[in-house]
Amino acid sequence: MSNSFFQKDIVSVRDFDKQKFETVFQATDKIIEMNPNERRELVRGKTLGYLFFEPSTRTRLSFEAAMASIGGTSLGISDASSSSAKKGESLADTVKIMSLYSDVLILRHQLDGSSRFAAEISEKPLINAGSGTEEHPTQAILDLYTIRKEKKKIDGLKIGIVGDLKYGRTVYSLLYALSNYNVNVKLISPPSLKIRSDSTYEIRKKLQYTETSDLEENIEDLDVIYVTRIQKERFADIEEYVKVRGSYKIGTELVKKIKDDAIIMHPLPRLDEISPEIDSTKQAKYFKQAQYGKDTRAALLALILNENGI
Ligand code: NCD
Numbered sequence: 377m378s379n380s381f382f383q384k385d386i387v388s389v390r391d392f393d394k395q396k397f398e399t400v401f402q403a404t405d406k407i408i409e410m411n412p413n414e415r416r417e418l419v420r421g422k423t424l425g426y427l428f429f430e431p432s433t434r435t436r437l438s439f440e441a442a443m444a445s446i447g448g449t450s451l452g453i454s455d456a457s458s459s460s461a462k463k464g465e466s467l468a469d470t471v472k473i474m475s476l477y478s479d480v481l482i483l484r485h486q487l488d489g490s491s492r493f494a495a496e497i498s499e500k501p502l503i504n505a506g507s508g509t510e511e512h513p514t515q516a517i518l519d520l521y522t523i524r525k526e527k528k529k530i531d532g533l534k535i536g537i538v539g540d541l542k543y544g545r546t547v548y549s550l551l552y553a554l555s556n557y558n559v560n561v562k563l564i565s566p567p568s569l570k571i572r573s574d575s576t577y578e579i580r581k582k583l584q585y586t587e588t589s590d591l592e593e594n595i596e597d598l599d600v601i602y603v604t605r606i607q608k609e610r611f612a613d614i615e616e617y618v619k620v621r622g623s624y625k626i627g628t629e630l631v632k633k634i635k636d637d638a639i640i641m642h643p644l645p646r647l648d649e650i651s652p653e654i655d656s657t658k659q660a661k662y663f664k665q666a667q668y669g670k671d672t673r674a675a676l677l678a679l680i681l682n683e684n685g686i
Pocket of ligand 1: 434435506512515544545546605643644645
């Protein structure tokens with residue numbers, strides 16, 4: 377019987393249950409332990425095609441590094457303005473062409489719904505690498521993996537999610553993902569950047585959460601502090617951005633208040649919400665998190681491309 381990821385799209389975390397997360401986590405553990413020669417046999421001869429209509433550092437590079445580490449190759453468009461999209465070629469045609477040249481596709485696009493649409497067109501499995509303000513499913517997978525690895529569990533934790541909860545797509549994927557676990561979530565944002573009500577219906581049904589704007593008052597008893605960037609590029613009115621810019625800054629004073637065994641996470645890129653001085657504290661896990669991004673993506677690619685899994 378094929379593994380449940382074989383030749384499947386990854387469009388939304390809403391399609392995941394605990395079992396599916398566990399399959400990826402276990403595959404990731406195995407990938408990390410494998411010897412490199414054995415690992416390079418996993419998808420030998422397969423090609424990853426990437427299409428990025430928005431900037432990216434970690435997502436694209438970690439996917440490429442992941443593909444190389446399991447023996448595959450990558451090709452793609454990292455800047456759509458250098459592709460025929462600039463001449464007016466449609467997303468549909470671009471995706472169709474890429475699916476002729478590769479075995480699995482990843483797409484980042486500014487529109488909500490772009491990945492769902494592209495997955496219908498693509499003849500090969502398609503992974504959503506960020507769709508508008510909607511979702512970023514592989515980020516949620518690596519976020520949960522980081523929590524599981526660094527805290528040794530997910531259930532029972534107090535998790536604070538801080539920053540731009542209105543426009544941050546990593547936040548929605550993370551909340552959908554956490555809905556499968558028994559966690560206590562504190563949503564910390566300026567009032568104008570609370571989670572969107574159109575997206576909370578499912579989250580409200582399953583997840584225990586409270587909302588506040590006060591980070592300092594709530595930081596002491598958190599096990600996980602997940603910080604996000606204010607998404608300047610998503611604001612319709614720049615004046616609104618200026619009002620909330622720099623709302624939260626985690627610096628050396630604030631870190632003194634957090635639990636000794638808490639972890640600080642961030643999907644990155646960071647602007648000024650975490651001071652570089654924090655990087656050397658034992659609670660800072662955001663670079664480790666980026667490293668797990670490569671491992672979890674390698675596991676996911678190997679599962680999608682190998683009928684028998686890993
Ligand atoms: C995030 C994104 O693109 O949504 N970046 C990432 O993939 N780690 C976060 C962000 O841009 O703030």
